[in-house]
Structures are given as C-alpha cells and as structure tokens.
Amino acid sequence: MLASLAWINAYLDRPVSLEEAAETLTSVGFPVEDTRQADGGDVALDVEVTSNRPDMLSHVGVARELAAALGRVLSTPGPPAVAVEPAEPKDKARVSIDDAGCSLFTGTVIRGVKVGPSPDWLRTRLEAVGLRSISNVVDVTNFVLLELGQPLHTYDLGKLAGGRLTARASRRGEVLTTLDGKRHELPDGLLVIADDRTPQGLAGVMGGAESEVTRGTTDLFLEAARFDPLRVRTAARGLKIASDSSYRFERGVDSHRVAYAAQRAVALILETAGGRVDGAMQVAGAVAQDAPAIRYRPARCSALLGFDVSYEEQAVRLERLGLTVDSEGAAAAGAESVSVVPPTFRDDLRREVDLIEEVARTGGLDAIPLHDSAGVRVGGSGDAETVQRARKAILRTMIGWGYCEAITHSLVSDEAASAMLPAGVASARLHGAEGKAEAALRPSVLSALLRSAKSNQDAGNHGVRLFEIGGAWSPKPDDAGRLTESRRLAWLIEAPSEPGVHVRECRGVVDELVRSLAGPDAVGGLLVASADRPGYEAAAVATLEDGRELGVFGLLDEKARDAFGLQHDVAVGELDLGVLESLYDEHRAVSTPPAYPAIERDLSVVLDEATPYADVLAAVRSADPARLESVDFVGVFRGKPVGKGRKSVTLRMVFRDPGATLRREQVEPEVESVVAKLAEACGAELRAG
Numbered sequence: 001m002l003a004s005l006a007w008i009n010a011y012l013d014r015p016v017s018l019e020e021a022a023e024t025l026t027s028v029g030f031p032v033e034d035t036r037q038a039d040g041g042d043v044a045l046d047v048e049v050t051s052n053r054p055d056m057l058s059h060v061g062v063a064r065e066l067a068a069a070l071g072r073v074l075s076t077p078g079p080p081a082v083a084v085e086p087a088e089p090k091d092k093a094r095v096s097i098d099d100a101g102c103s104l105f106t107g108t109v110i111r112g113v114k115v116g117p118s119p120d121w122l123r124t125r126l127e128a129v130g131l132r133s134i135s136n137v138v139d140v141t142n143f144v145l146l147e148l149g150q151p152l153h154t155y156d157l158g159k160l161a162g163g164r165l166t167a168r169a170s171r172r173g174e175v176l177t178t179l180d181g182k183r184h185e186l187p188d189g190l191l192v193i194a195d196d197r198t199p200q201g202l203a204g205v206m207g208g209a210e211s212e213v214t215r216g217t218t219d220l221f222l223e224a225a226r227f228d229p230l231r232v233r234t235a236a237r238g239l240k241i242a243s244d245s246s247y248r249f250e251r252g253v254d255s256h257r258v259a260y261a262a263q264r265a266v267a268l269i270l271e272t273a274g275g276r277v278d279g280a281m282q283v284a285g286a287v288a289q290d291a292p293a294i295r296y297r298p299a300r301c302s303a304l305l306g307f308d309v310s311y312e313e314q315a316v317r318l319e320r321l322g323l324t325v326d327s328e329g330a331a332a333a334g335a336e337s338v339s340v341v342p343p344t345f346r347d348d349l350r351r352e353v354d355l356i357e358e359v360a361r362t363g364g365l366d367a368i369p370l371h372d373s374a375g376v377r378v379g380g381s382g383d384a385e386t387v388q389r390a391r392k393a394i395l396r397t398m399i400g401w402g403y404c405e406a407i408t409h410s411l412v413s414d415e416a417a418s419a420m421l422p423a424g425v426a427s428a429r430l431h432g433a434e435g436k437a438e439a440a441l442r443p444s445v446l447s448a449l450l451r452s453a454k455s456n457q458d459a460g461n462h463g464v465r466l467f468e469i470g471g472a473w474s475p476k477p478d479d480a481g482r483l484t485e486s487r488r489l490a491w492l493i494e495a496p497s498e499p500g501v502h503v504r505e506c507r508g509v510v511d512e513l514v515r516s517l518a519g520p521d522a523v524g525g526l527l528v529a530s531a532d533r534p535g536y537e538a539a540a541v542a543t544l545e546d547g548r549e550l551g552v553f554g555l556l557d558e559k560a561r562d563a564f565g566l567q568h569d570v571a572v573g574e575l576d577l578g579v580l581e582s583l584y585d586e587h588r589a590v591s592t593p594p595a596y597p598a599i600e601r602d603l604s605v606v607l608d609e610a611t612p613y614a615d616v617l618a619a620v621r622s623a624d625p626a627r628l629e630s631v632d633f634v635g636v637f638r639g640k641p642v643g644k645g646r647k648s649v650t651l652r653m654v655f656r657d658p659g660a661t662l663r664r665e666q667v668e669p670e671v672e673s674v675v676a677k678l679a680e681a682c683g684a685e686l687r688a689g
Contacts, residue, residue, distance in 0.1 A: 001049045003062045004128040006042045007147075011063040013073040018043050024069050027364040030056065038128040052348040054251035058149030061345075068320035068362050077147075079260060080267030084277045094164040095223075095284045101191040101231035102167035102203060104255045104285040106262055109157060110220040113137065113275035115213060122272060136272040137213050137220065140265055142244075150224065150253055150261035151245035153193075155200060155211040157219035162196030165223065167203055167284075174199055178206045184239050191231045193223065204232035204249035205241050219278075220269070224262035226255040226285075254345040255287040293326075293339045294352055301356045307369050309359060317362040318355060322346070390517055390584035394469070394489060394577075397516045401509055403467040403491055408448035410471060411438045416451060419563035420444040420535040421475065428475045428483050441473040441483065445490035446535070446572055450556075450564045453492055457567060467491035469577060487577035489513075489551075495569040499555050502571035503538065506553035509573060510542050514550075518583040526550070527614040535560045536572075544579070551575030598629060598656040599667050603674065605684035606648050609638075615682055616649060623677035625670035627655045627662065641688075648687050 009015040022032040025047055034046040047062060055061040060076050067074040095107040115135050123133040126142055133139055141152040170186040176199045177183045192199040201207040204227040232249040236242060266277060298311040315325045322343040342349035417427035417440040427440040442448050449468050456464045474484040495502040514522050526542055533539040537557035542550040553573030620631050634650040642648050655667045678684035
C-alpha cells in the first residue's frame with residue numbers, strides 16, 4: 001500500500017513526520033518497506049499490509065492506526081449533503097442482483113457532468129502515490145478507493161442498454177473488452193455487471209470499454225457494491241487481470257461503508273465535474289449484520305501478554321481503533337468481563353485473543369518488555385504428570401509388541417461407522433455435512449484404523465500391526481443432549497492364518513498393559529469373559545475387579561471385514577483409555593530376588609466348553625493356596641478323548657516358600673485343594689493321562 005504522508009496528515013489533528021510515521025507503523029505491525037519523494041515535497045510510504053487487514057488499504061485506515069498509536073484525533077470527511085432531484089420513472093437507474101456473488105449493489109445517476117482535467121489538489125493526491133490523472137470523473141473514483149478502500153466504477157449511462165445494470169453470472173460465449181483494451185471470451189459462471197444486452201464489466205475487477213467514460217460523456221451511472229472475495233479472485237486469476245479494485249475486493253470490503261463511499265464520490269464529482277443527481281440512490285441486496293459482541297476479560301489480557309496493562313489503558317487502546325467497549329454496563333453488573341463490539345471494517349476481530357493482540361499491537365510491539373531469562377519448568381505435577389507417565393508406559397508397551405502408531409481422521413463414512421454399531425443404531429453426523437462421503441463421527445477408533453489396514457492391504461503391505469490413541473463418540477446423546485466423547489486405545493493385527501493365535505496375543509497385550517501400569521501382580525484382578533459386541537465375531541470383555549469395564553478384544557466379524565474391504569481375518573482390541581490410565585501406580589513395590597527354588601505343577605482339567613477362563617482363575621485363587629506364587633494359562637485342547645462340548649485347560653502353578661526350600665509333600669496338599677475347588681466351582685475333572 002503506497003500512502004501519501006500529506007494525505008494521511010489531512011485526517012489527523014496534528015501532523016506526523018516521516019520518521020514518526022515510519023517508526024510507528026512498523027512498531028504496530030505494518031513495516032514501512034520504502035519511501036519515495038513526490039512532487040510538492042510530499043513523501044509516499046510503502047506500507048506492508050497483511051491479507052487480513054483490508055481496512056489498511058486506504059489512507060483513512062493508515063491514519064486511524066497512527067492516531068490510535070500516537071494519541072492523535074482522527075478526523076474523516078462526514079456524510080456529504082447532496083441535493084437530489086426527483087427522476088422521472090422512465091429515467092430512474094435500476095440495479096438488480098441475479099447471483100449470490102454480489103451481496104450489495106447500488107447505483108446513482110448523475111446527469112449533465114463535464115468530463116475534463118482534474119483540479120490540482122486531486123491530481124496531486126493521485127500522483128503522489130503513483131497514479132496517472134485521467135479525468136475528473138475517473139480520478140474521483142480512484143481518490144475514494146485510496147481514501148476509503150471502497151472500489152467504485154462509473155459507466156457512460158447513454159451507452160447502457162435499458163438503463164439498468166445487473167450483477168449476474170456470465171454465460172459461455174459472451175465477450176467482454178475490458179478497459180485495458182483486451183478482449184475476453186467469458187466462460188460460464190464468472191460474476192459480471194451487465195446491461196440488458198451484454199456484460200459491461202467484470203465485477204470487482206475491471207470495467208468494460210464499451211461503456212467507458214470519455215470526454216464526450218454527459219450522464220454517469222456510478223456503481224458501488226460488495227462482491228464475494230472468492231468470486232473476484234476467481235475471475236481475476238482466470239482472465240489474468242489485476243487491478244487496484246480486485247486487490248481490495250479479494251480481501252473484503254465493508255458493506256456498511258458502500259453507500260457512504262458512493263455519496264462521497266457523488267459529492268466530489270459534482271464539485272469537480274458539475275452536474276446534478278437524478279433520483280435517489282438505487283439499492284439491491286443488503287448490508288451485512290453488525291459484528292457480534294465479544295466477551296473480553298481485562299485480567300486475561302495481562303496474563304496472556306505477560307505484563308500488566310491497566311484496564312483503563314486497554315479500553316482506551318481498543319476505543320481508539322474504533323471498537324465499542326461497554327465499560328459502564330460491566331461496572332454496573334460487577335462483572336470480570338466486558339462486552340466489546342468490533343467495527344464493521346474489522347472482520348478479523350472475532351475472538352477475545354484477537355482483541356488482546358490489538359492491545360499489545362497498539363501499544364507498540366517493541367514496547368513489550370524483554371526478560372534476561374526464560375522461566376521454563378520441565379515436567380508437570382499432580383494428575384497431569386501422572387497421566388503423561390501412564391501414556392508413555394502405554395506407548396512403550398505397544399511399541400514393544402511391534403505395533404506402529406497411527407493417526408487417523410475422526411470422520412468416517414456411514415458404512416464404516418455402522419460396522420461397529422449395533423443393528424438399527426445410526427451414527428452421529430456433523431450438522432450441515434449432508435452429501436459428504438465422510439461426515440459420521442466414529443463410534444470406535446477401529447472405524448478409522450481399519451481403513452488404514454485396507455490402505456496397507458491395497459499397497460501390498462502384509463503383517464500389519466497398528467495402534468492408535470484417539471477419540472470416539474457415542475451415537476446416543478447424554479442427558480443434556482450432547483454427544484459423549486471417550487478416549488480409546490485401539491489396535492489391530494492382520495491374521496491371514498491361525499486367527500486364534502492372534503486373539504490370544506491380544507489377550508497378552510491387555511495383560512502386559514495392565515502389568516506395565518499397575519505392577520506385575522495386577523493381572524490377577526483382571527476378569528475376561530466372552531460377549532456379543534457389534535463388529536466382533538468372537539469378543540472377549542476385560543473387566544476389573546471393581547466392576548469397571550476395561551475394554552474388548554477379539555476377532556473382527558465377516559460383516560465388518562466386508563465393510564472395510566479386508567481380505568483376511570483381523571484381530572482387534574479397544575480399551576477405555578481413562579480406565580487404563582487410572583491403573584497407573586507410580587509407587588512400585590520392590591523386593592529382593594527369591595533365595596529358594598520354586599516348584600512348578602502343570603494341572604490339566606476338563607471343563608464344559610462354555611466355562612470362561614475367568615471362572616477357572618477365580619476358583620484357583622479362591623482356594624487360597626498358602627505358597628502359590630503365580631498361575632499362568634498354558635493352553636487349551638479340544639477333541640478326542642476330551643469329548644464333544646468339553647475342553648481341556650492346562651494351567652501352570654508356581655509354588656515357593658520365601659524362607660526355605662519347598663518339598664514335594666508340602667505342595668501336594670495345596671494342589672489337591674485347587675483341584676477340589678475347581679471341581680466345586682466349575683465342575684472340572686482332572687484329565688486322565
């Protein structure tokens with residue numbers, strides 16, 4: 001943005017020097033990259049403006065920033081008083097909108113103008129920033145663009161068919177010759193300004209040569225509008241046209257200032273070219289709604305910036321930028337926050353943190369205090385640190401088992417979501433996402449992780465082992481009508497052969513996770529039982545002694561495999577991360593290694609097929625053998641001579657006396673008590689042979 005220093009000072013109660021202007025603008029976030037001398041002793045500043053600040057693409061915007069930072073008073077031209085003569089109905093300017101790319105379109109007719117050279121003051125202003133003077137009428141529209149940031153365009157009214165302009169989409173085959181003399185064949189869908197016959201301008205980019213204002217023009221049609229930034233950018237890039245107007249429209253203009261800019265231009269045209277306003281301004285569309293109020297906490301500002309700024313100073317800085325601070329209402333209510341309403345020309349101010357940035361910036365970024373050292377504390381404390389340590393233990397365990405961590409998207413297709421849901425239960429979907437392929441919130445982390453397995457399968461990667469820690473959403477809202485999110489640990493193993501082996505590995509993963517978090521003896525309190533779960537062909541539910549469900553593991557069912565296009569069996573597991581992390585005990589008991597040898601006894605018992613291993617383990621522990629150190633699952637056998645509907649389960653029991661060497665006769669009674677308890681609780685029989 002090239003800004004004239006003399007032009008800027010015209011809006012300030014006290015002028016600023018070149019050095020003061022350059023230093024101040026740089027300190028508030030708008031570096032002055034260069035300066036250049038202009039005729040008459042003026043100087044132009046090349047100000048770097050970020051794309052989110054279209055208000056700074058005007059001299060009033062630059063002057064406002066300087067006034068806010070330096071404590072000056074900003075004085076801008078007031079609404080001009082223009083005499084309007086009533087127009088005959090047949091002579092009224094008419095404007096209309098036939099495309100949503102234009103939200104506001106105004107038109108004003110000025111008759112009897114004399115197009116000619118511009119007065120010295122107008123020519124000097126434009127030449128100071130590198131623009132060539134063309135004529136009084138065209139120069140006025142350029143002046144208002146550089147003064148207020150609102151692009152305008154004037155048409156020769158006598159060259160418009162029907163005396164009407166419409167903002168509409170172009171039609172393939174239409175032709176437009178722009179003011180730069182280039183002929184363009186228009187595709188479908190570009191936003192144009194057209195009369196009753198043909199396009200007369202590329203909306204927001206450049207006018208057409210057919211209705212150009214020349215020295216012979218006497219009647220004008222002045223357009224002021226707001227166009228969609230994306231549509232303007234599409235047209236400008238598509239036809240390779242760049243202009244000062246498109247540069248501003250692409251970044252957004254304030255619809256609340258459109259009519260004011262048009263009135264300002266009308267007054268200057270009457271001043272420099274004469275004429276009369278024929279009828280009131282015609283308007284199509286509407287201005288945007290006022291910006292919503294933002295809840296602002298002054299204490300939060302000081303805390304976030306890292307140094308104290310008084311509330312009074314914060315309010316002054318914000319108000320100087322045109323924001324409205326409801327200090328009186330907050331004081332009356334005794335609130336810790338105030339309501340702040342941004343001006344309509346600051347669409348970038350939407351959150352509290354945006355306002356805090358304005359407070360810091362207006363005070364000067366170089367005024368933020370620097371400290372000789374940075375106070376950094378490594379690690380945390382309390383619950384947060386415990387959770388982090390538990391999470392690290394989980395990651396170490398999963399990686400130790402050979403799994404690779406994956407990060408997947410929370411949104412999945414309806415088919416992927418329903419594969420892990422009970423029949424008849426619909427997945428939760430994002431509002432306004434109708435028609436999108438993946439708009440369902442995953443009810444299980446597996447819903448997205450299995451998609452990664454499919455991608456690996458298609459790429460020829462076999463033996464895939466993946467795990468992920470992420471969120472899943474219950475399709476049933478809670479009592480407040482909100483979806484319930486839970487954090488889960490999920491994993492999968494491709495099992496092209498011997499799927500039962502991989503399911504047992506999943507059980508091993510669960511046991512190892514519990515041991516790594518709660519200690520080596522914690523697995524004894526883990527109960528595992530078979531259950532029916534959606535998506536699983538064979539599901540095992542792991543439950544803690546206190547009744548909390550830890551999670552599920554097992555084999556994916558055929559329906560789920562088909563939903564994800566998987567060719568082989570897949571063993572999967574998913575645990576409640578919150579329950580799992582709660583097992584973490586940072587205080588670990590240690591003991592010296594045993595000094596005396598142990599005695600191992602393998603015990604094979606025949607049970608009904610339906611008897612879960614959890615019942616077997618519970619029966620062994622309820623026998624309470626005095627010297628039993630551990631009990632482990634060895635294997636299961638089915639077939640002859642066990643018999644149909646029966647299975648043989650083999651356990652390995654380890655006995656040890658911490659103070660002496662055990663003898664066989666000491667162990668046998670304890671083994672017999674275990675056998676008796678298994679017979680009583682599970683109907684077990686010792687396997688013969």
